[in-house]
Amino acid sequence: xxxxxxxPSHQVTQMGQEVILRCVPISNHLYFYxxxxxxxxxxxxxxxxxxxxxxEKSEIFDDQFSVERPDGSNFxxxxxxxxxxxxxxxxxxxSDFKPHITNSPLHFGNGTRLTVT
Amino acid sequence: AQSVAQPEDxxxxxxxxxxxxxxxxxxxxxxxxxxxxxxxxxxxxFLLKYxxxxxxxxxxxxxxxxxxxxxxxxxxKKPSALVSDSALYFCAVRDxxxxxxxxxxxTIIP
Numbered sequence: 001x002x003x004x005x006x007x008p009s010h011q012v013t014q015m016g017q018e019v020i021l022r023c024v025p026i027s028n029h030l031y032f033y034x035x036x037x038x039x040x041x042x043x044x045x046x047x048x049x050x051x052x053x054x055x056e057k058s059e060i061f062d063d064q065f066s067v068e069r070p071d072g073s074n075f076x077x078x079x080x081x082x083x084x085x086x087x088x089x090x091x092x093x094x095s096d097f098k099p100h101i102t103n104s105p106l107h108f109g110n111g112t113r114l115t116v117t
Numbered sequence: 118a119q120s121v122a123q124p125e126d127x128x129x130x131x132x133x134x135x136x137x138x139x140x141x142x143x144x145x146x147x148x149x150x151x152x153x154x155x156x157x158x159x160x161x162x163f164l165l166k167y168x169x170x171x172x173x174x175x176x177x178x179x180x181x182x183x184x185x186x187x188x189x190x191x192x193x194k195k196p197s198a199l200v201s202d203s204a205l206y207f208c209a210v211r212d213x214x215x216x217x218x219x220x221x222x223x224t225i226i227p
Contacts, residue, residue: 004160033214033215040205041219041220042217042218042219042220043161043207043217043220044217045214045215045216048213048214055213056213056214091160091161093161093215103149103166103168103211105151105163105166106161106163106215107163108153108160108161108162109160110158110159110160111159111160
């Protein structure tokens with residue numbers, strides 16, 4: 001069964017540094033998402049992306065965050081200047097969801113654990 | 118805004134007993150409801166969904182969920198719990214994105 005893959009599985013960075021988290025969504029999917037989870041708690045929506053632009057973003061997704069689909073397969077989340085509170089598990093997800101059909105589940109990767117020191 | 122609530126942070130069930138993980142929803146219009154499971158150090162795995170139709174939805178690993186419109190609930194159930202069912206369970210509602218509940222940690226006691 002096709003799956004969403006995320007690299008790296010664990011990223012350690014110093015406060016103020018830039019990080020890029022990478023994701024390869026399922027190949028025929030059109031909608032891409034980033035979520036984060038702090039310390040095994042609630043899973044929070046960050047951003048959704050379709051047709052090479054952001055569809056929706058949460059209040060968490062401020063100017064230090066950006067997303068990109070640099071080629072036909074990768075989907076990246078960049079954090080420009082990391083803060084201690086950015087330490088979390090970041091999950092990428094994809095879906096073949098169409099705007100008028102909301103019954104497609106999201107398929108999640110195994111996540112990247114980001115530790116900011 | 119659409120939301121789901123999971124009133125229990127932790128549920129403990131003896132192996133072999135039936136289990137229920139509770140979820141209530143608040144939506145405008147038709148609800149699109151999902152259950153996901155998260156095993157340690159893993160991503161979220163889709164279990165089942167309710168869109169329309171039968172109020173009892175069957176999913177993966179022997180789980181099912183009952184949609185109750187009058188109680189605005191979508192409880193996850195399994196007739197006989199296994200130790201391997203121990204995990205974090207999330208209820209979710211979908212419009213253009215998926216919004217998760219706070220999660221319930223299910224522990225099955227041997």
